[in-house]
Amino acid sequence: MPRILTGNRLETGDVLYWNGSDWSLSIRDAVAIGDEGEELVARLTAEERINDPVLIEAEPSSQGWRPRTTRERVRAFGPSVRADLGRPDISVESI
Amino acid sequence: MYRYDQYDQAIVDARVAEFKEQVGRRLRNEITEDEFKPLRLMNGLYLQLHAYMLRVAVPYGTLSGVQMRMLAHIARKYDRDYGHFTTRQNIQYNWIKLEQFSDLLDDLSKVEMHAFQTSGNCIRNISSDQFAGAAADELADPRPYAELLRQWSTLHPEFSFLPRKFKIAVIASETDRAAIQLHDIGLQLRKDESGALGFRVYVGGGMGRTPIIGQVVREFIPVGQFMSYSEAILRVYNRYGRRDNIYKARIKILVNELGIVEFTRQVEAEWALLEPLGLDAPKAEYDRIIAQFAEPTYDLAAPDTLDLSDPDFAAWVSQNVHAHKQPGYAIATISLKPKAGIPGDASSAQMDVIADLAKKYAQDEIRVTHSQNLVLAHVRKADLYAVWQALDAADLATPNLDLVTDIIVCPGMDYCTLANARSIPIAQKIAAKFENDIEQQRDLGELKIKVSGCINGCGHHHAGHIGILGVDKKGEEAYQLLLGGSGAEDASLAKILGPGFDAEGIVGAVDKLIAFYRSARTNPSERFLDTYRRLGAAPFKEAVYG
Ligand code: HEM
Ligand code: SF4
Numbered sequence A: 001m002p003r004i005l006t007g008n009r010l011e012t013g014d015v016l017y018w019n020g021s022d023w024s025l026s027i028r029d030a031v032a033i034g035d036e037g038e039e040l041v042a043r044l045t046a047e048e049r050i051n052d053p054v055l056i057e058a059e060p061s062s063q064g065w066r067p068r069t070t071r072e073r074v075r076a077f078g079p080s081v082r083a084d085l086g087r088p089d090i091s092v093e094s095i
Numbered sequence B: 001m002y003r004y005d006q007y008d009q010a011i012v013d014a015r016v017a018e019f020k021e022q023v024g025r026r027l028r029n030e031i032t033e034d035e036f037k038p039l040r041l042m043n044g045l046y047l048q049l050h051a052y053m054l055r056v057a058v059p060y061g062t063l064s065g066v067q068m069r070m071l072a073h074i075a076r077k078y079d080r081d082y083g084h085f086t087t088r089q090n091i092q093y094n095w096i097k098l099e100q101f102s103d104l105l106d107d108l109s110k111v112e113m114h115a116f117q118t119s120g121n122c123i124r125n126i127s128s129d130q131f132a133g134a135a136a137d138e139l140a141d142p143r144p145y146a147e148l149l150r151q152w153s154t155l156h157p158e159f160s161f162l163p164r165k166f167k168i169a170v171i172a173s174e175t176d177r178a179a180i181q182l183h184d185i186g187l188q189l190r191k192d193e194s195g196a197l198g199f200r201v202y203v204g205g206g207m208g209r210t211p212i213i214g215q216v217v218r219e220f221i222p223v224g225q226f227m228s229y230s231e232a233i234l235r236v237y238n239r240y241g242r243r244d245n246i247y248k249a250r251i252k253i254l255v256n257e258l259g260i261v262e263f264t265r266q267v268e269a270e271w272a273l274l275e276p277l278g279l280d281a282p283k284a285e286y287d288r289i290i291a292q293f294a295e296p297t298y299d300l301a302a303p304d305t306l307d308l309s310d311p312d313f314a315a316w317v318s319q320n321v322h323a324h325k326q327p328g329y330a331i332a333t334i335s336l337k338p339k340a341g342i343p344g345d346a347s348s349a350q351m352d353v354i355a356d357l358a359k360k361y362a363q364d365e366i367r368v369t370h371s372q373n374l375v376l377a378h379v380r381k382a383d384l385y386a387v388w389q390a391l392d393a394a395d396l397a398t399p400n401l402d403l404v405t406d407i408i409v410c411p412g413m414d415y416c417t418l419a420n421a422r423s424i425p426i427a428q429k430i431a432a433k434f435e436n437d438i439e440q441q442r443d444l445g446e447l448k449i450k451v452s453g454c455i456n457g458c459g460h461h462h463a464g465h466i467g468i469l470g471v472d473k474k475g476e477e478a479y480q481l482l483l484g485g486s487g488a489e490d491a492s493l494a495k496i497l498g499p500g501f502d503a504e505g506i507v508g509a510v511d512k513l514i515a516f517y518r519s520a521r522t523n524p525s526e527r528f529l530d531t532y533r534r535l536g537a538a539p540f541k542e543a544v545y546g
Helices: A037-047 A070-077 B006-027 B033-042 B065-078 B098-110 B143-153 B223-240 B251-258 B260-277 B283-292 B311-320 B348-361 B381-393 B424-432 B438-444 B503-520 B528-535 B537-545
Strands: A003-009 A015-018 A050-061 A064-067 B045-047 B052-056 B062-064 B082-085 B091-096 B168-171 B185-191 B197-203 B215-222 B321-323 B329-334 B345-347 B365-368 B374-380 B449-452 B466-473 B476-483
Touching: A003 A037, A015 A070, A037 A050, A064 A070, B006 B033, B006 B098, B033 B045, B052 B098, B062 B065, B065 B082, B065 B091, B065 B098, B065 B348, B065 B365, B082 B348, B091 B098, B143 B168, B143 B223, B143 B283, B185 B223, B197 B223, B215 B223, B215 B260, B223 B251, B223 B260, B223 B283, B251 B260, B311 B321, B311 B329, B311 B381, B311 B438, B329 B381, B345 B348, B348 B365, B348 B374, B348 B381, B374 B381, B424 B449, B424 B503, B438 B503, B466 B503, B476 B503, B476 B537, B503 B528, B503 B537, B528 B537
Parallel strands: B168 B185, B449 B466
Antiparallel strands: A003 A015, A003 A050, A050 A064, B045 B052, B052 B091, B062 B365, B082 B091, B082 B345, B185 B197, B197 B215, B321 B329, B329 B374, B365 B374, B466 B476
16 A cells, blocks of 8 residues: 655644645645655654654545545544534545 | 642742743754653643644632633634543643643643643542532532642652552542542541541552552541551552553552552551651641632522423423532533533633633532533522523533433544544434433433543543443454443443444444343333343343344
């Protein structure tokens, strides 16, 4: 399964996805990460500006990336019980 | 209510200043996350699934209207307009930003509140009976003793690095509304033959991975010595509690490994050394604190009657209102379990409504309950209708206290990084089957459903008449079903009934349990738990899996 890179912004705690050159708030902007992933995580960890940078498995779908685990789908959308607080570009049904 | 003196405020101010400094260093990258994390946790700040989560302490669950208004302000200014009241009588915010955290702490400290010791291996917020000072069945207000413990445990140097977290609860009646037997230390105020006040001391209760009911280490310790006695218990634990394995580090494991007799012997030996040192607060200090919890000035002419001609009001009164020790007064519980709601959540606007009502009608005091509801403890019966109308207008008057829809739920996988499964949607699906029919709920009577998203048990599933535990089954959310728990004075631990379910399955299983109970009870006043205790698990198992 393809991998994408996520983490939380130090200042805000926001959930972020790596778009190839920068961070985005939306999983839609994520890019698949190849063998360079581990090195990227090591660099980001050393920079200490993103908390818990980690590669997660996700599959492309018509709705965009669909992370393998429920946990990561909840992170990408927001709490499934508060659709009003979710990321507007993803549907709560996608959890 | 207790008001901070100069020392209390100085401690909070110094701690806030210190932590603000650390936040600044982290934001400037002068310290790493590994260095910062233990510091932020000691100040109640977690990183959860969506953002930082802040846990603010509500000592023994008592708040003033001013404090509640500040909690609303914090939700509005620093969070997303709501907060979550927890089973430990605290409040959690889910969307906190580190860069705004210093301002937030300043705001909190203006109303004598803070977030330290709400996480980490220290003595946590002391919990108590939400009806303290008002209950008809209490011996005395337990909160002065909880306050003494709060002061003693605040930044206690010897106990700031315990083997694991430590939770204490204090009550003063036979009815246990604070689950004291499921705490590391549970204190129950009682009288000896001479009429003197003291505590029965339970040690080693807890939920989580290894649920255990606390055992009595002492039937009676005079109130004047309960602090040194608590210190002795903590000393034995701090010295011998396991530090090699986080899952075996709670005091309950030590008590079990030593046995209650040997554990008690060690505590008594320690106390014999400690007691003469004069660690207990002097009588003047007891008096000073007790005076701050003096009874409100009651309106002695308040009529002791209620006009129950409005049936909706009458339903709320019969379910959510309890007897007050003062004639003419009542205790009103505000349900945070509305239809289609999230148990324990309150919006800023709702918090403001409650603060206003407290000020106008309830001696400016609010309580948080361990079942994630709120309480106005001193309401004149003559004002109850007005209070109910205002609550109803804010969706805060659901008449479901202790009924099937009054479900305790932890945040689960909707918020929590440790979760295996979502818990809130399960509670919502179960409640949805009953919430439009209050008569049916009342017919079912007291029925405590408690849901946790993982084995840590923050949703008290082991103390549920029906407990539900989220587990991970090969990457899918799954749920175990437990039966027969109680967190009350008849404490018992729920046991797993059989194989687990998916989300749909667990809701159906609860339905079957309830249908079976209804057919099997001897009469409508036999509670679900009573039927279970009378019949045992087998017929319930047959009803679900048969
Ligand atoms: C969302 C962040 C939370 C985290 C990371 C967390 C973590 C934990 C952990 C690790 C334990 C197990 C401790 C042990 O067995 O040694 C635990 C127990 C517990 N937590 Fe939480 N919890 C969270 C939220 C809550 C909430 C929202 C509540 C109240 C609704 C709560 C109340 C409790 C209670 C009552 C227990 C079991 C009592 C005991 O300590 O034996 N926690 N928590
Ligand atoms: S029980 Fe588990 S999932 Fe629920 S809040 Fe506690 S740690 Fe999180």
